[in-house]
Amino acid sequence: MKPTGVLFFPAFDWAISPTHPEREERLLYTRDQLFEEGIMDMPEIREYHPRLVTAKEISRIHFCVPDVASRVTQAHLVSAGSALVMADAFMKGEVKNAFAIIRPPGHHAMTVSHGNRGFCDINNEAIMVEYLRQTYGVKRLAIVDTDVHHGDGTQEIFWHDPDTLFISFHQDGRTLYPGSGFVDELGGPLAYGATINIPMAPRTTDAGIHYIMDNLVLPILDEFKPELIINSAGQDNHYSDPLANMSFTAQGYAILNQKLRPHIAVLEGGYSVETALPYINMGIIMAMAGIDFSNLREPDYEPDKFTESSKNMGYIKSLVKTQLANFRNREEVIARNRRSGKEFESVTKSIFYDTDYLQEGQRIDLRLCPACCGFRRMESSAVQADSRRYTALCVSLPRACCSACATQALSIYEDMKSHSKYDYLYLQDRIGDKFRTFDCSTGQETVI
Numbered sequence: 001m002k003p004t005g006v007l008f009f010p011a012f013d014w015a016i017s018p019t020h021p022e023r024e025e026r027l028l029y030t031r032d033q034l035f036e037e038g039i040m041d042m043p044e045i046r047e048y049h050p051r052l053v054t055a056k057e058i059s060r061i062h063f064c065v066p067d068v069a070s071r072v073t074q075a076h077l078v079s080a081g082s083a084l085v086m087a088d089a090f091m092k093g094e095v096k097n098a099f100a101i102i103r104p105p106g107h108h109a110m111t112v113s114h115g116n117r118g119f120c121d122i123n124n125e126a127i128m129v130e131y132l133r134q135t136y137g138v139k140r141l142a143i144v145d146t147d148v149h150h151g152d153g154t155q156e157i158f159w160h161d162p163d164t165l166f167i168s169f170h171q172d173g174r175t176l177y178p179g180s181g182f183v184d185e186l187g188g189p190l191a192y193g194a195t196i197n198i199p200m201a202p203r204t205t206d207a208g209i210h211y212i213m214d215n216l217v218l219p220i221l222d223e224f225k226p227e228l229i230i231n232s233a234g235q236d237n238h239y240s241d242p243l244a245n246m247s248f249t250a251q252g253y254a255i256l257n258q259k260l261r262p263h264i265a266v267l268e269g270g271y272s273v274e275t276a277l278p279y280i281n282m283g284i285i286m287a288m289a290g291i292d293f294s295n296l297r298e299p300d301y302e303p304d305k306f307t308e309s310s311k312n313m314g315y316i317k318s319l320v321k322t323q324l325a326n327f328r329n330r331e332e333v334i335a336r337n338r339r340s341g342k343e344f345e346s347v348t349k350s351i352f353y354d355t356d357y358l359q360e361g362q363r364i365d366l367r368l369c370p371a372c373c374g375f376r377r378m379e380s381s382a383v384q385a386d387s388r389r390y391t392a393l394c395v396s397l398p399r400a401c402c403s404a405c406a407t408q409a410l411s412i413y414e415d416m417k418s419h420s421k422y423d424y425l426y427l428q429d430r431i432g433d434k435f436r437t438f439d440c441s442t443g444q445e446t447v448i
C-alpha cells in the first residue's frame with residue numbers, strides 16, 4: 001500500500017500582524033501534535049519538503065499588479081510551491097494521496113491581485129490546478145472547499161471554466177465574511193452548474209454536513225467524473241473556532257475526508273489554534289492514510305453535545321434538492337446562453353480587500369463563443385497600499401480556447417499598446433504557456 005504524502009510548512013516567520021489570527025504560531029500546536037504522535041515516522045506517511053513556486057506558475061492563474069514580486073513574500077512562494085510538491089508526489093505515483101499543511105492560505109485570492117484579501121494574496125489550489133494541467137495534462141478536476149468561509153477567490157478564478165467543478169460548504173454569507181456563496185451563484189454563462197454553493201445556517205452540526213455530503217456532494221462528483229478531487233481543507237467549521245459559528249467536530253471532519261477521498265488536500269483556515277486545529281489536522285492525516293482515528297477526540301469533546309434541529313434539517317434537505325436540480329440542468333442552460341446572440345457578456349464588480357483595505361473596480365467582458373468557453377478581457381483599477389492608483393487591462397485565454405478567440409484576444413492586447421489609458425497590460429496565454437506584461441509608461445514588455 002502506498003503512503004500518504006504530508007508536507008508541513010508552518011511559515012513561522014510570516015503573519016498578517018502580531019495580534020492577527022493568521023499569525024506565526026497558528027500551526028505551532030499542530031506541529032507539537034504531529035511530533036507527539038510520531039506521525040511523520042509512521043510507515044503510512046511519507047514526508048515531503050517544500051520548493052518555491054515560480055512567477056510563471058503563478059501567472060498561469062493570476063494577474064499580479066504590477067508584478068508577482070510586489071504581491072508575494074517568500075512565505076507565499078513556499079506555501080504555493082508546497083502544493084505543487086504534493087501534486088508531483090501524487091501524479092508520479094509515489095503516494096496514494098497527499099496533504100499540504102501550509103500557510104499563508106489562498107482561497108480568497110482572485111484572478112487579479114492588488115493585495116491581500118481574507119488573509120490571501122495568491123491562490124494555492126488554483127495555481128496547483130493549472131500546474132496539473134500544464135505538467136500532466138489533467139483536464140477535469142473538482143475542488144471541494146470545506147472551509148467555513150466561502151471560497152470566493154477560487155470560485156471567481158474558475159467561474160468560466162466548465163472543466164473545474166467548484167463546490168463550497170460554508171457558513172451563510174449573510175452571517176460571515178466574505179458575504180457571498182449563495183445558492184444562485186452557479187458559474188458563468190458557459191460554465192453554468194460547475195460552481196455549487198452550499199450556504200449553511202450558523203451552528204450546523206456534523207449531522208447536517210454529512211447529509212449534504214451523502215446526498216449532494218458525492219452524487220455530483222459521481223456524475224461530473226473529475227480525474228482528481230482537491231480539498232481546500234479549512235478547519236474553521238469547528239465548534240471552538242473563534243472566527244465563525246459552526247458546530248463541527250474533529251471526528252466529523254475526519255469522516256468527511258474519508259467519504260470525500262480527496263487526492264490532494266491543501267490547508268486553508270482554522271483558527272482554534274490550540275484546542276481544535278491540531279486534532280482536525282491529525283484526523284485528516286489519519287483518514288487519508290487509513291489509520292484508525294476513532295479515538296481522536298478534542299480535550300473538551302462530549303458526544304451528543306450538538307444535535308441538529310429539525311428546522312435546520314428541513315432547510316438542508318430543500319437546499320440539497322435545489323442544488324442537485326441546478327447541477328443536472330446545467331447543459332440546457334449553457335446551450336441557451338450560447339444561442340443568446342450576444343457577442344460579449346459584461347459585468348462590473350467592486351472587490352473589497354479587507355486585510356489591506358483596498359477597493360478594486362473591475363469590468364469583465366466574456367466572449368460568448370459558440371465554439372469554446374470564451375476568453376476574458378478584464379479592466380481593473382485600485383489604489384494600492386503605496387497610495388498609487390494602478391489601472392490594468394488583463395486578457396485571459398483559457399486552455400481550451402478556440403483559434404478565433406485566441407486571435408481576437410491577442411489583437412485586443414496588441415492594440416492597447418498604443419493607448420495610454422492603462423498603466424499595465426497583461427496577456428495570459430495558457431495555450432502557448434506565455435505570460436506577457438507591457439508597462440505602458442516605459443513601453444517595455446516582459447514575457448515569461
Ligand SMILES: [Zn+2]
Pocket residue numbers: 147148149234236268269270
Ligand atoms: Zn476560513
Ligand SMILES: [Zn+2]
Pocket residue numbers: 369370371372373374375401402403404405406
Ligand atoms: Zn472561442
